[in-house]
Amino acid sequence: MSNSESYPPAFRGLTNDGDPPATAEIEPVLIQDKDIQIPVIDLERLDKEILREACREWGIFRLENHGVPLPLMSQLQEISESLLNLPFKNKRELFAAVNSPLSYFYGTPALNRSGDVLQRGTRASNMNMVEGFNVPLQSLSKIPSSSTSCDDVDAQQSKLSSFRVLMDEYGRHITRIATSLFDAIAQTLNLELSGDQRSEYLSESTGLIRVYRYPRRSGVAAGEALGMEVHTDSSVISILKEDESGGLEIMKGEEWFCVNPVANTFIVNLGDMMQAISDNEYKSVKHRVKTKKNMKTERHSVCYFVFPERDFVIKSSRYKPFAYSEFEAQVQADVQSLGTKIGLPRFIPHSPLFL
């Protein structure tokens, strides 16, 4: 259970950090989206037809037999929770340390690389109620490590060192998974990948992990409780590990559905870059996180994103050619000025959104 001191001040009046509701006290949820079963892909026995269908019809699937050791997953979850449970002030300081490649954020992750910019002009009850930290995998080795381990003064640094070691191992597994999936998906698209071409589409060095905490919310109607607003990911592939609290929703057709957690599996979703690479044959799925008022615990999740080389120009029959860096800059500019991402529609030729 978390302490209110650990939340950013802007969250405090809105969180419910008391005891979780007893079953009898759980109020009926007014707006309940239906549950949906997403396709399941077995990484040990990759079936290209099932994969193609999942990418074309869904843009999201559950991954099983991924080969990541379960103790690693649970240790990572434990240490991430304990870091996020530190008092707000300490958390910010810890992550702001000189030369630390990690950064703490709350509010809109896409905007808040450096810290604490909340979405302006957004009603408090509607803001993204999520905090966490960005971990660029490439620079993990640069996280300052501490040699002492049980000295009180160094306790936080020591936690951070353990986090780094676990993240490093987790990062290697998740990169392996993303690469295998990308190769298989490229085959389903008949993409010729020779020499360095794969690393242009899928630049392993861009791998970024975000560790999230979504507080339980109080005082808002269920329909308003957004942990993370509706979006598509900008990545090629995203791989999500979530805990058992639930809250992830996807749009299929014109409807929202809840994707319920299944232990020891990952959720893989295709991002905008995969949609563009596939000439829109595959989908970058719209999704969001709703933190329900009656949630028994906070939601914790860890999400990995991988992108193309920054200068790599994505050519597609659907969009004007763009370098990934242009896309990223446009997303940042839109989030800053409009409070939301426009994404691929900005790059459709002749669209009113095309710049």
Ligand SMILES: O=C(O)CCC(=O)C(=O)O
């Ligand atoms: O935390 C989650 O479950 C989803 C996170 C997400 O969609 C994202 O980081 O893009």
Ligand SMILES: [Fe+2]
């Ligand atoms: Fe996402």
